[in-house]
Amino acid sequence: MTPFPVSARRRIAAFAAALLAVAFSFGCSRKLPIDEGRLVIGLPGTPVNIDPRVATDAYGEQILQMTHASLVRRDAAGNPVPDLAEGWTTPDPLTFVFRLRAGLRFQDGRPLTSRDVRYTFAWILDPANRSPHRAVYRYLSAIETPDERTVVFRLSEPFAPFLSTMERGIVPEGSPARGYAPPVGAGPYRIDDVSPDGEAVLSAFEGYYGGAPAIRSVTVKFLPDGNIRFLELKAGSVNFCLNGVDPDALPAVAQTRRLVVEECPGGNVSYLGFNLRDRALADVRVRRAIAMAIDRETIVRTIWKGHADIVESILPPGSWALDADIPAVRYNPGKAKRLLDQAGYRDPDGDGPFPRLRLTYKTSQNEVRRNVATVIQEQLRQVGIAVEIQSLEWGTFFSDVKKGNFQMYGLTWVGIADPDIYYHAYHSKSVPPEGANRGGYANPDVDRLAESARREPSKARRREMYREVQRILARDLPVLPLWAGRNLLVRDRRLLGFVLTPDESYAAVRAMRIAPPARGPGQGTSR
Amino acid sequence: MTEIPGALALLRRTARRPGAAAGMALLAVFFLVAALAPEIAPYDPLAQSLDEGLAGPDRAHWLGQDRFGRDVLSRLVYGARLSLAVGVGTVAVSLLAGILLGALAGFFGGTADRIFTRACDVLLAFPGILLAIGIAAVRGPSFGNVLFALSVLGWVGYARVVRAQVLKVKAMEFVEAARAVGSPATRLLATHILPNTLSPIVVEATFGVARAIVAEAGLSFLGLGVSPPAASWGSMIGEGRHFLFVAPHLVAAPGAAVFLTVVAFQFVGDGLRDALDVREDTR
Numbered sequence: 001m002t003p004f005p006v007s008a009r010r011r012i013a014a015f016a017a018a019l020l021a022v023a024f025s026f027g028c029s030r031k032l033p034i035d036e037g038r039l040v041i042g043l044p045g046t047p048v049n050i051d052p053r054v055a056t057d058a059y060g061e062q063i064l065q066m067t068h069a070s071l072v073r074r075d076a077a078g079n080p081v082p083d084l085a086e087g088w089t090t091p092d093p094l095t096f097v098f099r100l101r102a103g104l105r106f107q108d109g110r111p112l113t114s115r116d117v118r119y120t121f122a123w124i125l126d127p128a129n130r131s132p133h134r135a136v137y138r139y140l141s142a143i144e145t146p147d148e149r150t151v152v153f154r155l156s157e158p159f160a161p162f163l164s165t166m167e168r169g170i171v172p173e174g175s176p177a178r179g180y181a182p183p184v185g186a187g188p189y190r191i192d193d194v195s196p197d198g199e200a201v202l203s204a205f206e207g208y209y210g211g212a213p214a215i216r217s218v219t220v221k222f223l224p225d226g227n228i229r230f231l232e233l234k235a236g237s238v239n240f241c242l243n244g245v246d247p248d249a250l251p252a253v254a255q256t257r258r259l260v261v262e263e264c265p266g267g268n269v270s271y272l273g274f275n276l277r278d279r280a281l282a283d284v285r286v287r288r289a290i291a292m293a294i295d296r297e298t299i300v301r302t303i304w305k306g307h308a309d310i311v312e313s314i315l316p317p318g319s320w321a322l323d324a325d326i327p328a329v330r331y332n333p334g335k336a337k338r339l340l341d342q343a344g345y346r347d348p349d350g351d352g353p354f355p356r357l358r359l360t361y362k363t364s365q366n367e368v369r370r371n372v373a374t375v376i377q378e379q380l381r382q383v384g385i386a387v388e389i390q391s392l393e394w395g396t397f398f399s400d401v402k403k404g405n406f407q408m409y410g411l412t413w414v415g416i417a418d419p420d421i422y423y424h425a426y427h428s429k430s431v432p433p434e435g436a437n438r439g440g441y442a443n444p445d446v447d448r449l450a451e452s453a454r455r456e457p458s459k460a461r462r463r464e465m466y467r468e469v470q471r472i473l474a475r476d477l478p479v480l481p482l483w484a485g486r487n488l489l490v491r492d493r494r495l496l497g498f499v500l501t502p503d504e505s506y507a508a509v510r511a512m513r514i515a516p517p518a519r520g521p522g523q524g525t526s527r
Numbered sequence: 528m529t530e531i532p533g534a535l536a537l538l539r540r541t542a543r544r545p546g547a548a549a550g551m552a553l554l555a556v557f558f559l560v561a562a563l564a565p566e567i568a569p570y571d572p573l574a575q576s577l578d579e580g581l582a583g584p585d586r587a588h589w590l591g592q593d594r595f596g597r598d599v600l601s602r603l604v605y606g607a608r609l610s611l612a613v614g615v616g617t618v619a620v621s622l623l624a625g626i627l628l629g630a631l632a633g634f635f636g637g638t639a640d641r642i643f644t645r646a647c648d649v650l651l652a653f654p655g656i657l658l659a660i661g662i663a664a665v666r667g668p669s670f671g672n673v674l675f676a677l678s679v680l681g682w683v684g685y686a687r688v689v690r691a692q693v694l695k696v697k698a699m700e701f702v703e704a705a706r707a708v709g710s711p712a713t714r715l716l717a718t719h720i721l722p723n724t725l726s727p728i729v730v731e732a733t734f735g736v737a738r739a740i741v742a743e744a745g746l747s748f749l750g751l752g753v754s755p756p757a758a759s760w761g762s763m764i765g766e767g768r769h770f771l772f773v774a775p776h777l778v779a780a781p782g783a784a785v786f787l788t789v790v791a792f793q794f795v796g797d798g799l800r801d802a803l804d805v806r807e808d809t810r
Contacts, residue, residue, distance in 0.1 A: 227771050248581060248594075249773055302577035303594075365751075367769055371594060374755045378575045378595070389755050393664040 032236040034492050037514055039218045041506075042229045042238035046196060046222040050182045052169025053124050056132050058414055058504070063200055063220060065506045068169025068185030069209075071098050071117065071151075074417070076501045078318070080163040084112065084170060084186060084209070093158040093457055098166075100149040105207045106172050107190040114145035119173040121153075129177065135434065136165050158455040160462060161418035188213045188510035198222065214497075214513040226367075233259060239492035242504060243485075247305035253490055262489040265309060267316035267502040270412045272376070272480040277440045278407050280345070280357055287477040289339035290408075291329040293383040298331075299375055300483055303368075308483040313470045314413055314421065316484050318502055320459070321419035323467040326474045336383045347384050355386035362390045362409040364397045369410050372482075376410075402432040404440060415503050419466045423450040426469070426478060441478035540802035547798020550791040557788055561607040568601035573756050581774040591776040594766065602758035603780050609759035610740055610788070613673055617739035618732050620678040625685025626721070626728070632686070633693030634716050643690070647683050655680045656742060663751035670753050677742050681735070688731055692724030726803040730796055737792035744785050760785050 033040045047060035052068050055061055073083040082088075085098040104112035121143055124131040139159045144152040155162065175183035180196050188210065189202040202218040221238060223229045226246055232238035233245070234256055243266075245253050254261055272294070274281045281287060300308045309317050312326040337347070345356040361377065363369045370391050377387040387408075392400065401409050413421065424435050427450050428442035446469055453465040473479075489500050497512040542548045560567060570588075576596030584591040590599035632643035659676035666672045696702060697720055705719050740760075746752045747761025748768070755762075760781040767777025 226769055230772055246769060248770060252773055298577055302580055365749075370755060374595060375575065375577065377756060378573070390667045391754065392667050396665055396667075 032239070033219070034236070034239050034494055034514060035517070037216060039215045039240055039495065039509070039512065039514075040238050041218065041220045041509075042223045042232055042241040042244050043220050044226075044229065044241070044244035045224050047200075049180065050191070050194065050200070051177055052171065052182065052185070053120065053129070053133065054131050054177065059222070061415075062504065062506045063191075064169050064182070064185070065187075066189045066202060066218065066509050067182070067187045067191055068171070069187045070168050070170060071166045072163055073167055073507060074164075074501075074503065074505070076499050078320070078417070078501075078503065080166070083167075084117075088163075093455075094155045096153040096155075096162060096166075098151045098153070100151070101209055102149065104186060104209055106186050107184040107205045107207070108172075109207070110172055110184075112170065112172075112186050113148040114151045115148075116173045117151045117170055118143045118145050119175075120168065120170050123171075124168075133168070158457065160454050160456055161420040164417040167417075189218055196222075208510075210510065213510040215509075218509065233490055236492070240495060240498075241490045242500075242506070243488055245488060245490050247303075247307045247488070250305070250307075250488070250490075258492055259490055260493045262491070262500050263307065264487050264500040265317045265502050266485045266487045267318075267416065267504065268412050268414045269311055269314050269316055269416065269484045270372070270410065270482045271314055272482060273401070273406070273409045273411060273439055274477070274479060275404060275407050275439050276478060277404065280343075280359070281407060283343045284476060285339045285343040286345065286357070287480070288329070289336040289343070289383065290380065290385065291477060291480045292332045292336040292339070293385070294376055294379050294480070294482075295331040296482060299372065303371055303375065304483070304485065307486045307488055309486065310483050311481045312474060314416070314425065314479070314481050315419060315466075315470070316416055316502055319416070319419065321463050321466040323470045326470055329474075329477075329480070333379075333383050340383065340385075345384075355381075356384035358386045358388070359407045360388045360390055362392060362397055362400060362406045364394050365391050369412075373410055401438050404432075404438060406438075409438075417503070419462070420450075420454050422446070422466060422469050422473075423454055426450065426473065439478050441476070443472060443476060446472055537799070537802055541795065541798040544794075544798045544801060546794040547801075550794030550798065553787060553791040554795065557607055557611065557784075557791070560604055561611050564604045564608055568598075568604040570598035570601040572597060572601040572605040572758055574598075581770060581777075583774070584776055590780045591774065593763075593774075593777055594770070599763070599777065599780055602763060603760070603784060606758040606760045606763055606781060607784070609670065609753055609757060610743060610761070610785070613670070613677070613743040613759070614736040614740040614788075614792075616674050617677040617681055617743075618735040620674065621681030621735065622685055622728070622732055624678070624682035626689050628682070629686035629689030630693050630716060630721060630724075633690035634697060634712070634720065636694075640690075643686075647687055650680055650683045653680060656745065659742060659746060660749065660751060663746050668747075668751050668754045670757075673743055673746055673752055676746070677739055681739070684735075685728060685731060688727055689724055692727065693720055696720045696723045730800045730803060733792055733796035733799055737789045737796070740785065740788055740792075 043059055043062065045059045047063055048057040049055040050060050050063050052064050055064060069084045071083060071085040072080040075081045084100055084104060086101045088096055088098045090096055100114060106112055121137060121140065123129055124133050125137055125140065127134070139155045139157060140153060141156040142154040146152065169185050171183040171185065181194055182191065184190065188205055188208045190205045192201045192203050194200040199222060200220040202220065204212045204216045206212045223232065229238065229241055229244045230249055230253065233241055233253060236258065250261060253259055274287050276282050296310050300306065300310060311317065312328050313322060315322045340356050347356050348354045361373055363373045373389045373391070377389055380387050400406055401411065424430055426437055426441055426446050427435065428437065428447050429435070430437040432438055449465045449469050453462045456462045456465065487500055487502065487504055491498065494515045494517065495512055496515050499508040542551060574597060576592070579592050579596035580594050582588065582592040588598050588600065590603065593599055593602065628643065632640045658680060662676040662679065663672055702715065702719050705715055743752055743759060744761030744764060747759050748765040752762050753759045763781035764778050767774070770777055
């Protein structure tokens with residue numbers, strides 16, 4: 001049985017509880033969490049796991065960004081900067097030496113040493129622990145700890161994106177995997193309590209190397225239902241919500257004077273995947289015709305209400321390797337029809353009901369993806385392509401995608417940190433489960449460039465190689481990059497200091513503070 | 528022992544109750560709307576007008592427009608086809624299987640009956656809607672899959688009622704008499720026993736349609752019903768719930784349609800029960 005029924009029941013129960021809570025909150029005056037100095041985050045989903053060694057879902061990672069510190073982290077521009085490490089050196093392309101800060105401690109008081117760093121990565125690499133991150137570190141040949149503050153990573157071959165893989169929470173030596181609840185970390189907040197179907201309660205860690213955060217208490221509510229997030233934001237029982245309000249509901253949220261909306265480019269790129277083993281889709285003219293029949297500008301304007309950027313590459317806007325000069329695929333249904341004619345898919349009956357071509361489009365049951373599928377279905381119908389949408393439960397859908405059991409599918413790349421994604425997604429050897437070349441794309445030039453780029457230490461030369469890859473992919477269209485949704489933050493206007501970044505990171509929560517309530521005319525209360 | 532009267536007489540007797548009469552009138556309207564959908568619907572239910580998404584009711588679109596600018600009234604009219612078809616189709620499939628298996632088990636008895644009874648007990652222990660959700664989730668949303676998911680356990684209730692009725696009727700004198708003059712088993716079952724077991728089944732089936740419509744609405748609400756862009760009332764509610772606070776009309780219209788149809792079927796079921804004088808073995 002799928003987990004759907006339980007979550008559906010929970011959602012209904014949570015919805016009823018939220019309605020009651022909101023009704024109650026309107027009935028009597030009470031202090032809002034922000035008046036008590038509490039940050040309440042509405043997370044738009046439930047974390048699958050909160051252990052840095054095994055967590056792969058975005059919601060788990062976002063909690064870990066507040067609770068667990070890594071050797072390096074990314075700054076607002078996405079560049080690796082020191083976190084637990086005060087710095088690093090690279091004596092040769094196969095060796096990375098990290099020097100830990102002095103006096104580091106875990107949240108339970110234990111000192112954090114190089115042995116803990118080695119233990120964390122050794123645990124991930126141990127096949128017995130079946131960590132999903134193991135493949136990421138397969139280039140590690142040895143981890144040495146010459147002293148308590150020095151860790152030496154030795155690689156079996158040069159791997160340019162290595163530093164970005166060091167953004168992994170460190171746990172104390174000997175920590176067993178405890179299922180849902182994570183071991184202690186060394187981040188700015190400690191987890192006091194967590195329940196998988198409710199919330200995580202965090203409190204400030206006094207011994208954090210960067211100093212204890214100003215907001216002492218943080219509650220992270222797991223709220224998968226958009227209506228509940230909307231109600232809780234309006235009521236003030238949630239005062240911070242990142243990418244949790246539908247663009248259609250933003251104007252209604254913005255009517256609440258207590259709340260403000262912030263926006264920045266996002267890092268999650270949606271795309272339409274093609275199966276190149278399919279007889280029709282193996283023809284690049286058919287893929288290009290589909291691309292030209294999809295009116296991305298209208299979809300962004302109407303479905304996303306303008307809160308998304310059209311992309312021509314799977315790299316997110318702002319990526320250092322992005323080629324801004326890739327020729328864009330323009331909406332041109334007339335040319336799409338001509339391309340289909342050339343490919344041998346002529347319209348059998350003009351304006352009649354028979355299509356030129358029938359295709360299936362697989363998607364998850366995520367509402368936004370289903371909406372997008374419905375619009376694409378209609379736009380492809382206009383050029384004579386009949387699309388059957390199969391909206392499947394996530395496990396079935398993703399399993400089909402990995403097996404290559406699809407013609408077209410819609411998915412989103414989340415948090416692409418390094419252009420090495422091109423090796424992972426388009427190298428002919430990167431077939432699932434090791435890689436993500438699900439459509440069976442093979443191009444010797446892309447293989448060669450992606451292999452060379454991951455070994456190349458020079459960022460400038462890597463950029464050139466990836467630009468070449470992007471031009472080839474824009475010509476071959478093994479997938480159609482669609483758009484990158486912009487990050488939308490709704491927060492109480494008294495919450496200050498958060499820096500919105502493309503990767504949806506919650507790391508900046510530690511820099512937040514609560515401004516005193518305004519006392520101007522008509523501003524006596526926070527509601 | 529109740530005898531099933533002629534269809535017209537039965538309808539007349541049922542319509543004597545005001546609730547049942549109102550229910551029958553309402554159902555007649557809904558079935559008529561479903562049958563004449565292409566003539567009645569003011570717009571193409573699939574035609575999108577993205578720039579007019581979530582527009583409220585106005586003169587051109589009496590019930591407003593959905594996320595994709597599609598006319599809600601037209602989708603409601605076409606949705607009646609799918610929702611009623613799922614309701615009636617599920618009951619038809621369940622009824623066919625239920626009558627066949629229940630009658631055979633009740634008539635022949637012995638080991639086959641014992642196996643049948645135990646199998647029914649096991650199947651009834653399954654929470655039906657959860658099994659339906661599981662089947663629909665794995666097989667993907669489509670009309671056929673919804674019908675299959677709701678019929679997989681739907682037949683058990685009918686089979687048990689039929690079996691109990693057959694056991695009762697086959698011990699009656701007129702059946703004994705028919706057996707004594709040498710009627711073969713199939714003729715006994717088809718012409719003497721089955722017609723005399725149908726009253727409670729008719730009542731049960733009426734309630735069954737209402738239950739199937741609600742179940743379809745539930746599956747579609749969870750995104751497991753008919754596949755887009757087709758409209759059923761449940762899928763309209765499911766799509767509209769995300770805009771509960773910005774476009775409540777998206778949920779209100781199909782919600783009212785489901786409510787009225789289910790109430791109408793319940794009233795008709797109650798009327799039929801009274802008309803057929805079925806006092807037990809129903810529900």
